[in-house]
Amino acid sequence: MEKQTRLVSWNCANGFAKKQDAFQALAPDLAIICEITQKDSELIENADVQWVGNFGAKGMALMGFNGWSLDRLHESADQHVLTAVASRGEHRLTLVGVWTLPVKSNYIRPIISALDQVSSLLTGDVILAGDFNANPVWKTKPSFEDARTRLLDLGLTSLWHERSGEPHGGESMPTLFWKWNETNPFHIDYIFATEGLRERCCGMTIGTYQEWVGSKISDHVPLIADFDLG
Structure with missing residues (x-):
């Protein structure tokens, strides 16, 4: 039996080259x-990397390690939503x-637009994850709940919320500490997955302020999910 497959979703707050060890x-x-530049994404050894963004600016990267390869499928017009097929052996997602x-001052529009394009x-098996810059505590139009409804229609549910039983907007574990301040916590990073992957998820954790923010690595903490793909 193969070892578990680990997914990490993290906003590194730029300067990834100096944060590789962590x-x-x-x-x-x-x-x-x-928030990774293309230059920094190219420094990753033994990885298959797909990057999206404007040249010279921060962007986003999908990465595959330990035999996982990535085939780019779609880059959304609004920044940044990137879709790829990940595969290793008989496994494909x-x-x-x-x-x-x-x-137009709204972080949800790019998500809904992307879902229209890639549905x-x-x-x-589908995983949709990253930094949404959104939570239902902020009342916007379109709203976070509008995006979540679309995700639910596609069979995608937040792993953290399903496993913890916490409601959206009532999270006990923040993923962002605004301006690196422990007193300004928000939950704006997510891992959504389809039912088959949720059933095979054998653990999910969220990093802590002390390890990631207090140590000045990033103002975001990583989300880590393990899957038993058999």
């Missing part, structure tokens, strides 16, 4: 890294990375 210590098989920048590609 990231690699998480032992990812698949990763979604936000669709991986969608998200790091949204606002469209026909989201078949079989």
